[in-house]
Amino acid sequence: MSQENNQEKKKKQAPGGYIGFVAGVFSGIAKNAVGHPFDTIKVRLQTDSTRFTGPLDCCYKTLKTQGIKGFYLGFTPPLFGWIMMDSVMLGSLHNYRRLIKRHFYSDEPKLDLKGHIFAGVLAGWTVSFIAAPVELAKVKLQVQYGAKNNRYSGPISVIKDVYKQHGLGINGLYKGLISTLIFRTNFITWWGTYEVFTNLMKDHTSMSDFAINFWAGGLSASCFWITAYPSDVVKSYLLANDKFDGSFKSWKLATKEIYQNKGWRGFTKGFVPSILRSFPANAAALAAFEAVLRATGASSS
Template sequence: MTNSNRSNQTMTNQNKVNDGELYSRVMGFIAGMCSGVAKNTVGHPFDTIKVRLQTSQGTGRFKGPMDCVYKTMQQQGVRGFYLGFTPPLVGWIIMDSVLLGSLHNYRMFLSKYFYPTYEKLPLSGCVISGVMSGWTVSFVAAPVELAKAKLQVQYDATTTKYKGPIDVIRKVYATNGIKGLYKGLVSTLIFRTHFIYWWGSYELFTQWFKKNTKLSDPAINFWAGGLSASLGFWTTAYPSDVIKQVVLCNDKYDGSFKSWKQAAKDIYIQRGYKGFFKGFMPSFLRSFPTNAAALAAFEFVLRTSGAKKV
């Protein structure tokens, strides 16, 4: 083979590598979209109960999770559990595409440039890529979660201010502009910093199941996804989620870090430490099935598509 032929062969191989890497990067975002559909379908009723409990503190509206379920069903029927469903449906498709797509891409980046000698990305790389993906998706999540939260706390005709998610966006923008839509950004960034625990524990659970069980890959993804979300993430992140929801639903808070601290102080004054775990059980129960289904869907699409696994 001549030097010219060798050079052409090398370039061809390099192009194949680059094409394969690009394909894997794109598939991360597509797999994330599938995750978003699975997550919202399973989890929205739980989320509605959680938000209603979080934002009704001090009003005496609900005695607890089951009372909230009963009154919602009695007053609004099944539809009441799916109020505000559209923004998170569209939002989760977008957010999980950004979240898991960026997670996959950050993993590939770290594996290529910081851990090139490792056969598999180590725990430290999983944690770093998890936090980075959480901060990245926060810029998409902030306005979506604002619209969802405001719709979910509309209990009846007397509290109905918005007709739907677009109406929320339109009215908030008309009053406060872009700043109003991103009122929850600081709270969202703080909340998603706890992805350290989610993706760190996901990797640990995955390794444990592979070493100690004969479960299939989809089953491991399901169990590791559910356990890491419920035990690793929500048990540590829940207080910051309560603060975030209160900031989003109360006009007295401007969304700054100072107002975030004030919201935390107000919750403590009204309810003590228990206030930071108001509505925890619906959220905890929701986190396992929704994230188990979501991550199983994400990993399944990556695996069957032939995308690079790191």
């Protein structure tokens, strides 16, 4: 009886759904600090087929012509953007898990794999409405290669220019919304494998919770990028090229042009820095997220 009372007391003391959004802030900071240089190389390889021969050549030329700063071009949008996006993504993930648990798994001790996948996809679609304009600004800054040719001075410059020319809608700041929704539908893989890896490590290792979150976060993110990468190439290509009008057919047009110009290999451009980035950036991000939830007495599931 006392054990049941203690469990009830813990439930009452546990913070509400807001804590997922707070924990997501720490995730965004960790992710951007670790991952942005990799992301810059990835985007440059995705959007320019003639300037670089590969990731090492891209690193060398970026360092030679722009120094360390070159790897952090477009850093400001994702710095604030990742904080905002991870807060929304992981906060909504946390709350979708709570809602699904409450309404569909009320008699079960925890969510099953299907519940985690469903919550993950809903979180991906939710954050897409924040991610689309942030990623538009990031990509346009990342594909600037020299001061003389720079069109934009920073993220505000991008936002102002795009808004002035095309407005707020699907032709303007939300040009990449459809491609972003398609890309984040692959959260099926991410959150499904995260749950699988987490359970396997809990059952078959003696690692700490932090270590399990770190390894499960990194491995699941790598699985996600393997399945999602072609759609990310299309998204970056679409955002970097102004000739697409942002209509609902733009994603198809971008896909067709990539294939016509580069074949199937075109959908793997920049994959190496992306997969190298995926493990450390997301391992750190999810370990930070789960650590905050544990510290506050909240549950991630």
